[in-house]
Amino acid sequence: MAWVWTTIIIVVILLAWVTYDVLQKRHAILHNFPIIGHFRYWLEAIGPELRQYIVTNNDEERPFSRDQRRWVYSSSKKVNNYFGFGTDNELESSPNYLIIRHSAFPLSDPQPGDEAFDPQHTAACLKFLGGARGRAKAFQPESIVNISAMSFGSLSAPAIEALNRGAALAGCLHNTGEGGVSPYHAKGGELIWQIGTAYFGCRNADGRFDISRFRDVVQTHPIRAIEIKLSQGAKPGRGGLLPAAKITPEISKIRGVPMGRDCVSPASHREFHDADSLLDFVERLADESGLPVGIKSAVGQMQFWTDLAGQMRDTDRGVDFITIDGGEGGTGAAPLVFSDHVAMPFKLGMSSVYRVFQEADLNENVVFIGSGKLGFPHNALLAFGLGCDMINVGREAMLAIGCIQAQRCHTGHCPAGIATQNRWLMGGLDPTDKANRFANYVVTLRKELLQLGRACGVSHPCEVQLKHFEILNDAFGTQSAQKLFGYPIASAD
Numbered sequence: 001m002a003w004v005w006t007t008i009i010i011v012v013i014l015l016a017w018v019t020y021d022v023l024q025k026r027h028a029i030l031h032n033f034p035i036i037g038h039f040r041y042w043l044e045a046i047g048p049e050l051r052q053y054i055v056t057n058n059d060e061e062r063p064f065s066r067d068q069r070r071w072v073y074s075s076s077k078k079v080n081n082y083f084g085f086g087t088d089n090e091l092e093s094s095p096n097y098l099i100i101r102h103s104a105f106p107l108s109d110p111q112p113g114d115e116a117f118d119p120q121h122t123a124a125c126l127k128f129l130g131g132a133r134g135r136a137k138a139f140q141p142e143s144i145v146n147i148s149a150m151s152f153g154s155l156s157a158p159a160i161e162a163l164n165r166g167a168a169l170a171g172c173l174h175n176t177g178e179g180g181v182s183p184y185h186a187k188g189g190e191l192i193w194q195i196g197t198a199y200f201g202c203r204n205a206d207g208r209f210d211i212s213r214f215r216d217v218v219q220t221h222p223i224r225a226i227e228i229k230l231s232q233g234a235k236p237g238r239g240g241l242l243p244a245a246k247i248t249p250e251i252s253k254i255r256g257v258p259m260g261r262d263c264v265s266p267a268s269h270r271e272f273h274d275a276d277s278l279l280d281f282v283e284r285l286a287d288e289s290g291l292p293v294g295i296k297s298a299v300g301q302m303q304f305w306t307d308l309a310g311q312m313r314d315t316d317r318g319v320d321f322i323t324i325d326g327g328e329g330g331t332g333a334a335p336l337v338f339s340d341h342v343a344m345p346f347k348l349g350m351s352s353v354y355r356v357f358q359e360a361d362l363n364e365n366v367v368f369i370g371s372g373k374l375g376f377p378h379n380a381l382l383a384f385g386l387g388c389d390m391i392n393v394g395r396e397a398m399l400a401i402g403c404i405q406a407q408r409c410h411t412g413h414c415p416a417g418i419a420t421q422n423r424w425l426m427g428g429l430d431p432t433d434k435a436n437r438f439a440n441y442v443v444t445l446r447k448e449l450l451q452l453g454r455a456c457g458v459s460h461p462c463e464v465q466l467k468h469f470e471i472l473n474d475a476f477g478t479q480s481a482q483k484l485f486g487y488p489i490a491s492a493d
Contacts, residue, residue, distance in 0.1 A: 028402050028417040031428030040404070058088055061405075063328070068376060069399055075444035076400040076437035097472040098378055103457030109450075123446040125367070126462045127389050129225055130292030130320045132365035137290040138320075139224060141390060143172035144449070144461060145380070145442050148329075148371045148394035149194045149229065149296065151179025153242050153251045153263070154409075155398075159418040161431040162401050164189035166438030175392065178229050178240060178265060180254045181221050187431075190222050194296065195285075196229040197239055198265040200255040209271050211288060218289045225292040225321070226285050228278070230269075232325050236298035236343035238335070240265035246412055246421045275307035279317040286320075294321030294367070298329070299349030300342070302356070309360040319366065322357075323392065324350045326372025346372035347386065351485040354387040358488075363387060377448040384449075384461045385469055386485065393445075400441035401434035 014035065021034035029037040058067040067083070074081035091097060123144050130138030147167055152160045160182060167174040167189030174189040176182075178196030185191055195214075198207060202214035217223070242251075242263035249259065257263045272278045278295070286293045299305075312318040326346025344352065350370055357363045367390065370383040375396025383391050395403070402416045409419040417429035453461040456468045469481035482489055 025430035026433055028425070028428030028430075029404070029415060032415060032417065032425050063373070064395070064399070064405060069405060071376070072396055072399040072441060076441040078440050078444075081444065091472065092476065093474045094472065095474045098382060099470045099472060099478075100378065100381065100452060100456065101468050101470055102455045106457060107454040107459060109454065123450060123461075125390050126460060127367050129367050133286075133292075133318055133320055135286055135290060135292050135320060137224070138292060141173060141224075143170065143442070143446065144384075144390045145170075145375075145445050146173040146192075146369075146390060146392050147175055147397055148392035149175040149177040149227070149232070150394055150397075151177030151242075152182040152184055152254065153179045153246060153421075154419060156414075156417055156420055156426045156429065157182070157184045157250075158426050158429040158431045158434075159398075159401060160184040161187050162429065162434035163397060163438060165431060165435030166401075166442070169435060169439035170442040172442055173224060175227065179242070179251070180256075181217055181223070182250075182254050186221060190224045192225045192227050193217065193221070193223045194227045194229050196265050197267065197269050198255075198257075198263075199271075200257075200265075203256050207270075211284075214285070215288060218291065223289075223291065225294065226289065227321075227323060228269075228282065228285075228293065228295045230295055230297035231300075231343070232296070232298060232329060236300060236325075236327065236338065238338055239267045243412065248421055251421075275304060275311050278308070279311055279315070279319070282319055283317050292320035292367075294319045294323065294369075296323035296325060298325045298327060298343035299353055300344070302352060305353050305356045309356050309362055312362055312365075313360045318362075321367035321369055322353065323369040323371060324353055324388075326350075326370075329372040329394065346370060346374065347382070347485070350383065350386045350388065351487070355486060358387075375445065377445065377452055380445065380449055381452050381461060381464055382469055382481070385464045385466045385481065389462055393442075396441070397438060400438045402429060402437075 018034040021030040021037065024030060027037070029040055059065045071081050125141040125144055128138050128140045147163055154177065161184040164174050164185050164187040168187065173192050174185065175192045176185055176194050178194050178198065178200060180201030181191065181193060195202065199209045201217055202210055204210040244260055244262050247257070247259060247263055252259045255263060272281045282293045324346065326349055327343035328345055343349065354363060354368065357366060368388045369390045369392055370388040371392040371394065374380045374383050374391045375393035380391050398418055401418065403418055404416055406415050408414055412420050412422065414420040414425060417425045417427065420426060449461045453459065453464055456464055458464055466481040466485065466487050471479050471481055471484055473479070
């Protein structure tokens with residue numbers, strides 16, 4: 001009889017364990033995979049030891065290394081995000097290794113009581129979005145770090161809600177992605193509404209742009225700016241695809257698309273076909289809404305950017321902001337060849353476009369926004385040096401709310417409940433807890449950016465210049481970032 005009682009006790013313990021895992025709200029993995037999910041955390045705890053002897057080191061994994069993920073996780077949980085015993089990067093033999101040139105006389109952090117101390121606005125954008133063109137609803141964004149475009153449908157409802165609540169807590173802007181404005185975007189965070197080639201949320205029955213529906217959405221949601229999506233870094237030159245299996249009745253209603261069929265976004269817009277007609281469309285949206293209007297694009301052929309700058313210089317039309325997405329961006333699933341070989345990396349794309357607008361004397365009239373693996377302090381700071389006024393974070397935001405880099409976004413079976421519409425998997429993601437984690441991450445990133453700027457001798461990250469950066473090569477050589485990216489040489493420091 002002893003074995004019977006032993007079996008009963010084991011079964012009861014396992015049932016209690018399963019019940020606890022399913023009901024707890026902090027860990028989506030444990031909710032979705034009771035008991036088994038603990039093995040993930042146990043293995044992660046001994047991960048450094050395993051990798052040291054038999055797997056990979058802290059910097060080998062892609063797209064985000066173990067060190068990078070650990071920094072995001074630690075920052076989002078407000079635990080110690082320091083690393084001990086010096087860098088494990090190989091500085092002397094790593095090509096294109098970024099070095100930040102600090103000042104011999106860095107600025108101290110402002111303290112409570114100081115005139116410069118303002119915890120709400122020390123990391124605000126230095127430009128007014130829409131200010132240069134006198135838009136009726138121009139404004140100064142409170143945060144230089146904001147949420148990149150990720151659609152409801154591609155991400156789950158709890159994930160969108162967590163990000164929007166987190167945006168409200170952190171005082172940052174939330175880009176809706178091209179999937180339209182959902183109820184989960186209305187949890188307190190202010191929005192940049194992205195309009196893509198399929199015009200979700202503002203389309204008629206034929207899939208063409210509908211100005212009356214556009215007007216209705218603007219009037220009923222906390223939208224601060226409009227972003228016209230030309231392309232994205234994950235799959236530039238291709239349209240988007242939301243598989244039929246991910247389309248719920250709610251998504252169908254929000255996007256205005258039928259159930260049971262793949263939801264396809266065309267590769268290009270039907271409302272315009274070149275820089276000239278694009279600017280007509282931009283001004284039409286701005287006149288209708290009073291909002292700042294900009295564009296988002298990965299960078300390929302440069303003729304478009306030359307034409308756009310020329311049209312803005314020679315006419316009274318223009319975009320208020322430009323979001324440059326790097327070819328290394330990747331919140332959207334894509335064909336491998338498009339992910340790997342189409343569109344310029346962010347650093348090259350941003351510098352190429354910025355120089356065009358600088359030569360046309362338009363760079364101060366446009367707010368430049370960068371995206372594409374910029375959610376880490378050193379990458380973000382270089383983006384500001386290249387001319388960005390703000391940055392967007394996408395996958396790093398997903399990591400902050402629980403993504404484990406399973407790379408199953410395209411399957412609908414995201415184990416963290418983020419990139420899925422599976423009710424069971426979504427049930428493990430608690431929006432309240434994850435909102436706090438996202439806000440913690442944004443606050444930490446902004447704080448470290450401010451600290452880096454002060455280490456360089458400037459009071460704001462946007463005041464950093466390329467003279468503050470050096471690029472190492474694998475032959476004990478170095479090159480200034482100014483020369484490497486073709487910017488005018490600034491005065492010596």
